[in-house]
Amino acid sequence: MASAQGDRKRGRKKNGITSHVLIFILCISLMTLGKADISAMNSLRTIMTGLTMPIADVVAVPIRAVTSMVESAQAAAKLREENLKLKEDVKRLSRWRLQAELLQSENRQLRSVSGVIVPEATTPVSARVIAINADSFAHVVMINIGRDKGIRRGNAVTTTDGLVGMIIDVGARHSQVLLLTDINAMIPVILSSSSWPATTVGQNTTSLKLRFLPAEASIEVDELIQTSGHGGVLPAGIPVGRISSINNDLITIDPIVDLKRLSFVSVLVTEDDPGFSTKELLSQAYSPLPEDEDAFSLQGLNALGQREDSDVLQDSNQQNGN
């Protein structure tokens, strides 16, 4: 009797271990499928995010209130000190403003003569941040607007300071924003002073790395980095960050937006949004030349650049002569 009970207990334990291992394998399989970017998985994720979004929103309210209260108390303590500093800043800024107005005027004149293409008009749509990354695995933020406000994948997300990231997933009333600090975020940028192109790469920390900068480019600490608009996904001219350190090949950038204190953001919605589908981008970047029968083709040319099929050339010349 005791032996039978012992056997049953051992059997239950064995079954428990088997199901535990199977579910663990299921989790690993889900992670692998998610990495494979299968559309069914993405849709499932979007639906689940839509369902959980209201709960996350409700839970965030008291946390945000407590954070805000603590920050207010800290701010009050610093108020006097900041007031003196601000008075100094106002004097300095008024001088800068005058200089900026002069530069703006000069810039407008230069644009009119150089034919710079102004990026397509975008409409900023305000959104509230519901959840910020609590893990270092992914730097992703959830916001409370989605398809209902015309948001699409690839839309740039900004604050008044500069770039926050881009939309990677859109639900009916929510969207997920890939922050520029995420390890998967690579943003084409230019140096503000010299316009050298480069790419910022996230590191899942609070700073970015600058890569693919041409060797001959000269850079300085505190230099402003802005989006270049290359690739057609993000509009050009949005401030990204400032160079914080240069150690040989390792150039570090501090984002210009304080990502730790994101409350509201603006999504730049474009009317004719290319999205960031690889196929669409490739078709834009490498669009074939229009077919034209009269066009001069490289096919059939010899080393001197003459057509090898001389009869065709002769016929053509005769027709022209006639």
Add this chain to the structure above:
Amino acid sequence: MLFDRKADQILFQQVFAFVMLLLAAFVESGLGLVPSFYGSAPKISFCLLFLTALYRPLAVPLYPVMLVGLIYDTVQGSPFGYTSSLYLIILGVVEWRRQFLIIADPSVIWSEFVIMLSGLMVYIFLVFFIFHGAWPPFAEILFQIGFTALLFPIFNWMIAFGRQVGIYLGGDQ
């Protein structure tokens, strides 16, 4: 007794544990809004799951725990199944060590929890490396794991206190 039948009691515990774990996961997610915890909020769900699995093993079946992990992943944008796999490791470790831990001192339970967290940290590093081809930010993860380890005794004390109150009111061990 609130429940006459053992099965009802277990079902109530399971529902209660599920709701609490889900709430812990959402609070954890919400803590990301606090600037100091940006990208490294303490894993309070780990503490809660460890202690529940230790003292009330029947209250945390595998599938609901996995579901909470999946929900957390949707909110956080982590790979689907990542948090669930972490939760399952915790359940496995507690299941393996329960005979020893159930009679151990709180300090021993805490040290076992810290050892388990260290193992989880290695797992996180490996998964991150496999997914992104780069090592994760060490300082952030160390801060997150360290803060979680510091919070654990508070949770342990709270649950021990709750159990004492329960026993006083006529509940079982």
